[in-house]
Amino acid sequence: MRTSQDYGSAAKLFHWATVALLAAQFTVGWLMPDIKRGMQPERLMNLHLSIGLLILTLMTARGAWRLAHGAPPPEASLPAWQRIASQLVHGALYLLVFAMTISGWLFxxxxxxxxxxxxxxxVPPLVVQSSPLGHAVGEWHAPMSWVLLGVVGLHVAAALAHYFIFRDRVLQRMLPRFGG
Ligand code: HEM
Ligand code: HEM
Structure with missing residues (x-):
């Protein structure tokens, strides 16, 4: 039984490692050259594929850990709509990150x-070369990255609103704690 209202150190480590890897992944995604017919992945694209599959591994471990250990109960001061909204946003973040990695792998x-x-x-291919399924789902990879960015923006705005406007402990629950 969890007694603390804060996320545990494993959940925090998973959370901030995901944030760091996603920041790197977006940076590389935007910097790498556009795909042309018949081209092979070069240095930056290989880095993008590698970080992407690392994110998939991390999120799978994180999701399994979350299912096994749960999350701390929500901040007592939160109204019902904020509890529901935060659960929906967190669920959407998990789903979008998974969808990004799978669509990229299919592409x-x-x-x-x-x-x-x-x-x-x-890493084995998910579909054969020129697969129509790979093509159809892979097409969604770039547009979906903007949806993920939008939901992350909403999530970060909410965290900052809790800190600066509502002045509760929602943000602190996920911040690293040094020195006990
Ligand atoms: C959460 C993880 C990921 C994020 C946030 C992400 C993000 C991005 C972004 C921002 C772009 C540039 C899109 C543009 O040109 O506007 C991109 C392109 C691309 N990514 Fe990812 N990516 C992820 C995972 C992966 C994975 C796992 C793979 C493959 C194993 C992959 C393969 C590709 C490919 C092939 C492209 C170029 C094709 C395209 O523009 O649609 N990505 N990604
Ligand atoms: C600077 C950026 C970020 C800040 C300040 C932040 C802040 C937070 C905070 C305060 C919580 C705990 C909320 C609560 O008390 O319930 C949380 C949870 C969460 N965050 Fe973030 N976050 C950031 C970026 C991200 C990103 C990029 C993702 C993308 C995957 C993400 C995914 C999640 C998820 C899935 C949870 C729920 C954890 C769980 O219950 O399993 N966060 N975040």
Whole structure:
């Protein structure tokens, strides 16, 4: 039984590692060259595929950990609509991150690319080259990245509103605590 109102250190570590990897992933995604017919992934694209699959691994471990351990009860001061809204946003974040990684993996597989995580771990394709399914779902990867960014923006705005406007402890629940 959890007694503290804060997230535990494992949940915090998962949360902030995801934030750091997503920041890197968006940066690389925007910097890498546009895809042309017949091209093979170059350095930045390989980095994007590797970080993306690392995010998929991390989110799978995080989701499993969350299902096994649950989350601390919501801040006592929160009205019902904020509890429901935060659960919906958190659920959407999990789903969108998974959807981003799977659609990217389908896109790369459909192109017939050989995926090697950081040049060492080979990853099998999800579909055969030129697969219509890979094409259809892969097309959604770039537009969906904006949806994810929008929901993250909403999530961060809510965290800041709790800190500066509502002045409750919602943000502090997820911040690292140094020195006990
Ligand atoms: C949460 C994880 C991911 C995020 C946030 C993300 C984000 C992005 C972004 C912002 C772009 C640039 C889109 C544009 O040109 O406007 C992009 C492109 C791309 N990503 Fe990802 N990505 C993720 C995971 C992956 C994974 C796991 C793979 C493959 C294994 C992948 C493969 C690709 C490919 C092939 C492109 C170029 C094709 C396109 O523009 O649709 N991504 N990604
Ligand atoms: C600077 C950026 C961010 C801040 C300040 C922040 C802040 C927070 C806070 C305060 C909570 C706890 C809310 C509560 O008390 O229930 C939380 C939970 C959560 N955050 Fe963030 N967050 C940020 C970025 C992100 C990003 C990029 C994602 C994308 C995956 C994300 C996904 C989540 C999820 C899924 C939860 C729920 C955790 C769970 O119950 O399993 N956050 N965040």
């Amino acid at each position: 790369a597989s459909m192109r017939g690319w050989k995926i090697m995580i950081f040049g060492t771990v080979p």
